Structure formats: C-alpha cells, structure tokens
Amino acid sequence: MNYPPRPVEATPLAHDRVYRHLRSRIMHGDLPPGQSLTLRGIGREYEVSMTPAREAVRRLVAEGALTMSSSGRITTPELSNERIEELAALRALIEVELASRALPRAHMALIDRLQAINGTIAEAVTHRDAVRYIRTNLEFHRTLYLRAQAPAMLAMAETVWLQMGPTMRALYGRLRRTEPPQFHRLIIAALKAGDEPGLRLAVRSDVTQGLRMLAS
Amino acid sequence: MNYPPRPVEATPLAHDRVYRHLRSRIMHGDLPPGQSLTLRGIGREYEVSMTPAREAVRRLVAEGALTMSSSGRITTPELSNERIEELAALRALIEVELASRALPRAHMALIDRLQAINGTIAEAVTHRDAVRYIRTNLEFHRTLYLRAQAPAMLAMAETVWLQMGPTMRALYGRLRRTEPPQFHRLIIAALKAGDEPGLRLAVRSDVTQGLRMLAS
DNA sequence: TGAAAGCAGCTGTGATCACAAAAGGGCATG
DNA sequence: CATGCCCTTTTGTGATCACAGCTGCTTTCA
Numbered sequence: 001m002n003y004p005p006r007p008v009e010a011t012p013l014a015h016d017r018v019y020r021h022l023r024s025r026i027m028h029g030d031l032p033p034g035q036s037l038t039l040r041g042i043g044r045e046y047e048v049s050m051t052p053a054r055e056a057v058r059r060l061v062a063e064g065a066l067t068m069s070s071s072g073r074i075t076t077p078e079l080s081n082e083r084i085e086e087l088a089a090l091r092a093l094i095e096v097e098l099a100s101r102a103l104p105r106a107h108m109a110l111i112d113r114l115q116a117i118n119g120t121i122a123e124a125v126t127h128r129d130a131v132r133y134i135r136t137n138l139e140f141h142r143t144l145y146l147r148a149q150a151p152a153m154l155a156m157a158e159t160v161w162l163q164m165g166p167t168m169r170a171l172y173g174r175l176r177r178t179e180p181p182q183f184h185r186l187i188i189a190a191l192k193a194g195d196e197p198g199l200r201l202a203v204r205s206d207v208t209q210g211l212r213m214l215a216s
Numbered sequence: 217m218n219y220p221p222r223p224v225e226a227t228p229l230a231h232d233r234v235y236r237h238l239r240s241r242i243m244h245g246d247l248p249p250g251q252s253l254t255l256r257g258i259g260r261e262y263e264v265s266m267t268p269a270r271e272a273v274r275r276l277v278a279e280g281a282l283t284m285s286s287s288g289r290i291t292t293p294e295l296s297n298e299r300i301e302e303l304a305a306l307r308a309l310i311e312v313e314l315a316s317r318a319l320p321r322a323h324m325a326l327i328d329r330l331q332a333i334n335g336t337i338a339e340a341v342t343h344r345d346a347v348r349y350i351r352t353n354l355e356f357h358r359t360l361y362l363r364a365q366a367p368a369m370l371a372m373a374e375t376v377w378l379q380m381g382p383t384m385r386a387l388y389g390r391l392r393r394t395e396p397p398q399f400h401r402l403i404i405a406a407l408k409a410g411d412e413p414g415l416r417l418a419v420r421s422d423v424t425q426g427l428r429m430l431a432s
Numbered sequence: 433t434g435a436a437a438g439c440a441g442c443t444g445t446g447a448t449c450a451c452a453a454a455a456g457g458g459c460a461t462g
Numbered sequence: 463c464a465t466g467c468c469c470t471t472t473t474g475t476g477a478t479c480a481c482a483g484c485t486g487c488t489t490t491c492a
Contacts, residue, residue: 049477
C-alpha cells in the first residue's frame with residue numbers, strides 16, 4: 001500500500017525508481033490495455049538489471065496495476081465491464097467518504113487551487129490530450145482528498161485509479177468531448193456552500209460518469 | 217491485488233508458496249505487531265533462496281501487510297490509533313456494500329453455513345484462542361461476501377484485513393470476552409428477513425466493534 | 433494451398449555472489 | 463555506574479548466470 005503523502009525519501013534505489021515511474025505511466029493512461037512488458041525490456045529502458053525490474057513489476061502486480069499470465073507474461077490489465085462497474089462503485093464509496101472528510105477542512109486557498117486545476121483540465125480537453133486529461137483530473141481529486149487527512153483511504157483510492165489507468169485511456173480516447181467536466185464545478189460549488197449532501201452527490205456523479213460513457 | 221476466488225492454480229512456484237503462507241499467518245494474527253523478519257530467515261524457513269523470499273516480502277509490503285524501514289528492515293506494522301480508525305472506516309464502507317450486494321443471493325444453504333461458522337467462533341472464544349477466533353471470524357465475513365460476486369471489492373476488504381492482522385491479534389488477546397459475537401446473530405437475522413437496512417447496520421456495527429475495545 | 437511439425441529466440445524463475453550500510457555487542461573511558 | 467566508541471555480524475540490494483517453458487516463425491509435407 002502506498003501511503004501518500006510520501007516523505008522526502010532521498011532513495012535513489014533502483015527498484016523504487018523503476019516502480020514509481022512505471023506506476024505513474026500506468027495510472028495516467030500512458031499504456032493501453034493489454035500492452036505487454038518484459039523484465040529485460042524494462043531493465044534496458046531504465047538501465048538496471050532484471051532484479052530491480054522484477055521487484056517493481058511484482059509490486060505493481062500486487063496492486064493490480066499489471067497482470068501476470070499463468071506462464072508469467074506481464075501485461076497491462078484488460079478489464080471486463082463487470083470489473084469496471086465494480087471499480088467505479090469502489091471509487092464512489094471511497095471518494096465520497098474522502099470528500100466528506102475533506103469538507104470541513106476545505107478553505108478558500110484549496111478551492112482556488114481546485115479551480116486552477118479545473119482550468120488545466122479544460123485545456124487538455126480542447127487539445128484532445130487523453131493522458132494530460134487523466135493526469136490533471138486525478139490531480140483535482142487528489143488535491144481535494146489530501147485534505148481529508150486519511151492516508152489509508154487515499155491509498156485505496158489511488159490503487160483503484162491505478163487499476164483503471166489503461167482502461168481510462170482507452171475510454172477517454174474514444175470519447176468525443178469538448179467541454180470540461182461539469183461535475184467538478186458542482187463539487188467546487190458544494191465546497192463553497194459547505195453543502196455535504198450536495199458534495200457527496202457531485203463526487204459520486206463525477207466518478208461514475210465514465211460508466212455512462214461505457215454503456216453508450 | 218488478490219482477486220479471490222482464485223483458480224485452481226497448480227503453481228508450486230516458490231515465491232508464491234512463501235507469499236501465501238506468510239499472508240495467511242499475518243492476516244490471522246499469527247505474528248504480533250512490530251515482529252521483525254529477515255529475507256535469509258524466511259528463506260531458511262521455507263527452504264528457498266533469498267530471491268523468492270524477497271519477492272514474497274515485496275508483495276506483502278505493497279499490500280500493507282508488512283512495513284519496510286528506510287534501511288529496508290522488514291517488520292509487521294504497528295498501527296497508530298488514527299490508522300486503525302481509518303481502516304475500520306474502510307471496512308465499514310466496503311463490507312456494508314458487499315453485504316448489501318450479497319443479500320439478494322443469500323439462500324438458506326448460505327445462512328446454514330454462516331450459523332455453523334458462528335458455532336466454531338463460539339468455541340474459539342471459550343478457548344481464548346485468538347488466532348482461531350480471527351480466522352473463523354474472517355471466514356464468516358468472507359463466506360457472506362463471496363455471494364456478492366464482486367472480486368475487486370472483496371480483494372480490497374481482504375487487503376484491509378491483512379493490514380489489521382497483527383493489531384487484531386494484540387487487541388483480541390487483550391480482550392476478556394466469553395460470549396460469541398452478538399452482531400453476527402443480527403447479520404444472520406437480517407439475512408433471513410431480507411432486511412437490507414438492518415443488514416447494513418449489523419455489518420457496520422460488527423466491523424467497528426473493535427474500535428470500542430480500543431477506546432476503552 | 434493448407435496445416436502441422438520443428439526450431440531458434442525470448443521470457444520468467446531461482447540460486448549465488450559481492451558489496452555497502454546498518455545493527456548489536458563488547459570494551460574502554462569518563 | 464553510565465556513556466560513547468569500535469568492530470564484528472547481519473541485513474537488504476543489485477548483478478549475473480543456468481535453466482525450463484513458452485512463443486512465434488519458418489520449413490516441410492500432404
């Protein structure tokens with residue numbers, strides 16, 4: 001479990017560096033579903049031997065970010081619709097709780113930052129940049145949830161994001177959209193008003209909207 | 217992420233065998249919080265080299281079942297009270313949802329099995345057997361949640377159990393109790409009656425009761 | 433033209449080793 | 463008697479290697 005906010009960690013350890021970089025790429029949709037990876041390939045890319053590559057992969061497999069076939073082949077996961085629905089339900093459960101816990105601590109400075117991030121998301125949308133869209137969208141959520149002061153819950157939410165990463169890329173790539181996320185504005189409005197039921201509904205709507213895309 | 221129900225898996229792979237056995241010991245409270253482990257020690261115990269031991273440990277660390285210090289020393293986690301509260305809240309969130317999804321599929325055969333398991337729990341309580349108590353208690357919950365047909369959610373719940381394993385042992389070991397869990401009977405009653413609100417309340421009460429022990 | 437057989441390359445697994453850093457214990461000193 | 467220092471042992475890390483199994487392509491035969 002990765003408990004963010006991580007300490008400063010002056011660890012130039014090879015396996016950790018590989019792990020972090022791969023994790024970021026997967027979470028943000030850099031890799032499509034079903035993409036295959038090899039230990040030697042990863043080692044070559046990061047200029048390390050197989051050992052740290054193996055440890056990084058093992059860790060990512062444990063978090064559901066990568067899949068290993070019975071013969072040990074490594075690929076990014078291809079999620080079934082049932083699995084996607086389940087992960088979205090988990091997002092709704094956990095993130096609604098995180099938002100609710102963040103609400104009493106959300107001051108104006110946080111709301112300003114959220115609005116700024118929302119602006120960046122709008123840019124990504126107009127540029128049809130899926131990776132940047134996913135990255136800034138998650139940054140929006142993470143920024144809010146960090147205020148909840150619940151690292152174990154945030155870690156769980158991030159694990160779900162990680163599992164959905166490659167699929168999100170495929171989904172958003174297929175999407176024709178020109179407007180920034182409407183529910184983010186509802187989230188910000190509810191935060192300003194201190195409206196907890198409204199916040200819960202807005203977060204739930206936002207994290208499950210991908211499902212509607214999928215169904216259509 | 218470990219998606220139970222696992223396939224038959226005829227994998228005698230060393231690292232997997234070590235992982236599974238260690239995982240079971242940790243989840244069921246075989247190890248106290250703060251217990252230190254070494255790769256060479258694990259390798260000796262399971263008659264393997266350091267490599268599979270390292271992979272198993274890496275996987276368990278990723279799931280929060282073990283902690284690594286900055287220098288790489290391996291111990292079972294010692295949870296702060298805030299972390300325990302958070303994990304209990306996660307259990308409540310996820311397990312209430314799992315129970316709710318299992319309710320429409322819970323037939324009499326399942327309820328009979330749950331009652332049988334409850335009998336075993338009562339035995340463990342009278343014998344003051346903490347490990348057996350934890351094991352059968354989790355078996356009760358897992359048996360119910362398997363009916364929810366939501367492997368990703370169940371995996372999340374198990375990850376939380378895993379993180380709480382050593383602490384649960386310490387808590388229940390400190391507990392003076394002679395009666396079987398009252399909330400399990402409420403869960404069974406709600407299942408029989410098809411009473412969803414009652415089931416949600418009973419599950420929430422059951423998974424957060426450890427907190428009241430902690431506070432007292 | 434088609435499928436099946438065989439082969440060469442590649443992939444993950446696990447063992448072993450060298451190495452640096454940390455831990456623990458024993459000793460000497462204040 | 464307590465405290466700080468040093469040395470020995472133990473620890474995790476990463477590289478390398480042998481090996482078995484799988485993949486995928488080429489070749490061959492019907």
